Amino acid sequence: MSQANVAQPVGRMIVVASGKGGVGKTWFSISLAHALARTGRRVLLADADLGLANIDVQLGIKPERDLGGVLAGKMTPAEAATRLPDAGFDVLAGRSGSGALASLSAAAMEAFFAALGTARQQWQDVVVDLGAGLDLPQRRIAAAADLLLVVATEEPTSLTDAYAVIKLHGLDNPKGVSRVVVNMAEDRASGQRTYDTLRRAASVFLKRDIPLAGIIRRDGKVRDAIRHQVPMLTAYPSSAAAMDVENIAQALV
Numbered sequence: 001m002s003q004a005n006v007a008q009p010v011g012r013m014i015v016v017a018s019g020k021g022g023v024g025k026t027w028f029s030i031s032l033a034h035a036l037a038r039t040g041r042r043v044l045l046a047d048a049d050l051g052l053a054n055i056d057v058q059l060g061i062k063p064e065r066d067l068g069g070v071l072a073g074k075m076t077p078a079e080a081a082t083r084l085p086d087a088g089f090d091v092l093a094g095r096s097g098s099g100a101l102a103s104l105s106a107a108a109m110e111a112f113f114a115a116l117g118t119a120r121q122q123w124q125d126v127v128v129d130l131g132a133g134l135d136l137p138q139r140r141i142a143a144a145a146d147l148l149l150v151v152a153t154e155e156p157t158s159l160t161d162a163y164a165v166i167k168l169h170g171l172d173n174p175k176g177v178s179r180v181v182v183n184m185a186e187d188r189a190s191g192q193r194t195y196d197t198l199r200r201a202a203s204v205f206l207k208r209d210i211p212l213a214g215i216i217r218r219d220g221k222v223r224d225a226i227r228h229q230v231p232m233l234t235a236y237p238s239s240a241a242a243m244d245v246e247n248i249a250q251a252l253v
C-alpha cells in the first residue's frame, strides 16, 4: 500500500557502540532487537562489525544471504535480510572474515550507508551492532544514528573507550543523541556508579549531558544463552539480564 504523495513513516536507527570489544555489544544488540520486536515493532538488526561479524553465530543461524550482496550494490536490505520467525525480527548478517568496516572500498561504504537509509524506510527500528574500533566509517555510522547507545562496563579501559565514543560523536554530530548502557554490573548500585563516572567526565570535559539508557546486571545466563546459540529472551526471558534489557527497550518505545 504505497502512495507516492503520502509520506512514508521513517524509522529510527539505533547504533550500539563501545569503542572496546568484549563488553557485550553483540549480545545486547540482539537482545534489544528482540525486546523491541516483542513490543510489536518492526525491527531489523544489522551487523556492522564486518570483520568479526558474529550475530549469526550468537543466534545459531546460517543465513543464505548477508551484507555481502548489499555492499556489492546487488541487493536491497530487504532482499539480504533473514527473518527469525520465533524472535520476530529480521537480521542483516555480516560476513565474518570479509575484512573490517574500515577496509571497505568507498563504493561499498556508500552502498552500506545508502542501505541503512533505505532500511529506515522499511523497519521502525534499525539496530546496528557497530563492533569495536573508532575508525572513520564507524564514526560516520555513529554520527548518522538517531540514537547512539554507548555500552560501557566498569572496567577502566571500557570507560575510557566509551568516553572516546561520546567525545567523537559530539564532534561529528553536535546535535546527536546518545545514551549510556552499563553492562555486566555487579548490581544496580555499582552500575549507577559506573554511569556516574562517565556522566561526570562527559559533563566536565565535554559539556555534554549523557542520560542513562539502563543498567544490565552481570548474569551467568548470558554465557549459557550464547553457548547454546539461543537468543537470551527465548532461553531465559525472566533472568536478571533479560529483564534489564526489556526495561531499556520499554523506555525506548
Ligand SMILES: Nc1ncnc2c1ncn2[C@@H]1O[C@H](COP(=O)(O)OP(=O)(O)O)[C@@H](O)[C@H]1O
Residues within 6 Å of the ligand: 018, 020, 021, 022, 023, 024, 025, 026, 027, 028, 183, 184, 185, 216, 217, 218, 219, 220, 222, 223, 226, 241
Ligand atoms: N550482562 C552480562 N552478564 C554476563 N556476561 C555477559 C553479559 N553481557 C555480555 N557478557 C559476556 O561477554 C562476552 C562478550 O559479549 P559480546 O556480545 O560478544 O561482546 P562484544 O560484541 O562487545 O565484543 C559474552 O561471551 C558474554 O559471555
Ligand SMILES: [Mg+2]
Residues within 6 Å of the ligand: 025, 026, 027, 049, 054, 131
Ligand atoms: Mg561483537
